[in-house]
Amino acid sequence: MLIVQKYGGTSVGNIERIKNVARKVARTRDEGHEVVVVLSAMSGETDRLVSLAHEITLSPAEREMDLLLSSGERVTIALLAITLNSMGYPSKAYTGRQVGIITDGIHTKARIERVAAERVREALNHGIIPVVAGFQGISEASDVTTLGRGGSDLTAVAIAAALKADLCDIYTDVDGVYTADPNVVTEARRLDKISYEEMLELASLGAKVLQNRSVEYAAKYGVKVRVLSSFVDGNGTLLTGEDEDMEKVVVSGVTCDRNQVKVTIVGVPDKPGIAGKIFGTISDANIVVDMIIQNVGQESLTDISFTVPRADVNKTREIMAGLIKDIGAHELGIKEDIAKVSIVGVGMRSHSGVAATMFSTLAAEGINIMMISTSEIKISCVIDAKYGELAVRALHRVFELEK
Ligand code: ADP
Ligand code: ASP
Ligand code: MG
Numbered sequence: 001m002l003i004v005q006k007y008g009g010t011s012v013g014n015i016e017r018i019k020n021v022a023r024k025v026a027r028t029r030d031e032g033h034e035v036v037v038v039l040s041a042m043s044g045e046t047d048r049l050v051s052l053a054h055e056i057t058l059s060p061a062e063r064e065m066d067l068l069l070s071s072g073e074r075v076t077i078a079l080l081a082i083t084l085n086s087m088g089y090p091s092k093a094y095t096g097r098q099v100g101i102i103t104d105g106i107h108t109k110a111r112i113e114r115v116a117a118e119r120v121r122e123a124l125n126h127g128i129i130p131v132v133a134g135f136q137g138i139s140e141a142s143d144v145t146t147l148g149r150g151g152s153d154l155t156a157v158a159i160a161a162a163l164k165a166d167l168c169d170i171y172t173d174v175d176g177v178y179t180a181d182p183n184v185v186t187e188a189r190r191l192d193k194i195s196y197e198e199m200l201e202l203a204s205l206g207a208k209v210l211q212n213r214s215v216e217y218a219a220k221y222g223v224k225v226r227v228l229s230s231f232v233d234g235n236g237t238l239l240t241g242e243d244e245d246m247e248k249v250v251v252s253g254v255t256c257d258r259n260q261v262k263v264t265i266v267g268v269p270d271k272p273g274i275a276g277k278i279f280g281t282i283s284d285a286n287i288v289v290d291m292i293i294q295n296v297g298q299e300s301l302t303d304i305s306f307t308v309p310r311a312d313v314n315k316t317r318e319i320m321a322g323l324i325k326d327i328g329a330h331e332l333g334i335k336e337d338i339a340k341v342s343i344v345g346v347g348m349r350s351h352s353g354v355a356a357t358m359f360s361t362l363a364a365e366g367i368n369i370m371m372i373s374t375s376e377i378k379i380s381c382v383i384d385a386k387y388g389e390l391a392v393r394a395l396h397r398v399f400e401l402e403k
Helices: 015-030 044-055 062-086 119-127 152-163 198-202 213-221 244-248 273-283 311-326 346-350 354-364 385-398
Strands: 002-007 036-041 090-094 101-103 112-115 129-133 136-139 144-146 168-170 194-195 225-231 237-242 251-257 260-269 291-295 301-309 333-334 339-345 373-374 379-382
Touching: 002 015, 002 152, 015 062, 015 301, 036 062, 036 119, 036 152, 044 062, 044 291, 062 090, 062 144, 090 119, 112 152, 119 129, 119 152, 129 152, 152 168, 152 213, 194 198, 198 213, 198 237, 198 251, 198 339, 213 225, 213 373, 237 311, 244 346, 251 385, 260 273, 260 311, 260 339, 273 301, 273 311, 301 311, 311 333, 339 354, 339 385, 346 373, 354 379, 379 385
Parallel strands: 002 036, 002 168, 036 129, 090 129, 101 136, 168 225, 194 237
Antiparallel strands: 101 112, 136 144, 225 237, 251 339, 260 301, 260 333, 291 301, 339 379, 373 379
16 A cells, blocks of 8 residues: 555654654555655744744744744654664655645645655655655745645645555544544544544634645545554544434534634724725735624624634734725724634534524533634634633533543
């Protein structure tokens, strides 16, 4: 078999752990498989690099941020290839550019346009284990780009798709996908399998065990993905197509996303074209808006609230300052201490009363709901950040996810 193995930050957090990864890769080779390895930076390294830049300015040039952040993965791939070579397993490390991960030019959240992977194929043909830097690519203009936080998962899936690999194993610090973050809810249960669609929602709503775009990409190209622990052996969780069993379960998982902030524009003139102008300006800056609420207007003025990624808060603040004057709105408010709790499950399509149960459960805990959004298979509520964990536990209990 051809297997792509991706190891996350904790799994390569120090030399001892890199040696552990090398032993796992070597074992897979010894079993007769071809292996391509994709690595993250050491845990904490990407955050450390972000804070270095933030010591200089809160709105650093994004092209240079990408160059800076991509350096973390160079360190780990080189160290792993050095380890494998010293163990007698020929290996070569490659950056995103060297393996031809071609992206668009949207810095800090570039999208993959194509994957050449010629050098990876060439290495495999010569019995060399390729070790690829996750999270990074190269734009048509030859600038280094990054794929958004957690983007090494996407690198692994994209390489697996390009090579038509039999399996893409994501090794991390938990032994699979759980009904809730196992580090928050001790009763959370590991799922043997989960549908791509549910996993995509969970990942998009805060379950960082897989990056959301990696799940989208895996579904699109039919990549067989497993989530496993790099520290303990086990079967992990397999991403599969939906089946009948899954429909029977109303809620499959609960998540909490702390990576959004709420922006409110107070006193917006209530007339046609204003919303288009606000959200057009934001989208021109490549900021993705999630939830939107517009209050009922009074005296031809209204308030509009929406959420944007925390990473874009400074950029949003700058853009909004100009826009507020432009459209004649009164003021801008940004609330950073919010959390978005969500329940996800394909069974919601065929069960009623799920939203009511969610709202009354939060109410019973004294938690106020600031914003709500729903889709066919998920319900999300924005609440005060300090109640995030409490809400996740209460929802996990009421929908009996531990069973
Ligand atoms: P890596 O560095 O290996 O990419 P991440 O930190 O990105 O690892 O993702 C693993 C973490 O995801 C776990 O430590 C866990 O706290 C968190 N997590 C959140 N939700 C879930 C979930 N539903 N199932 C498993 N892990 C989850
Ligand atoms: N090192 C990057 C990050 O911390 C990418 C990854 O770990 O997947 O976001
Ligand atoms: Mg990750």
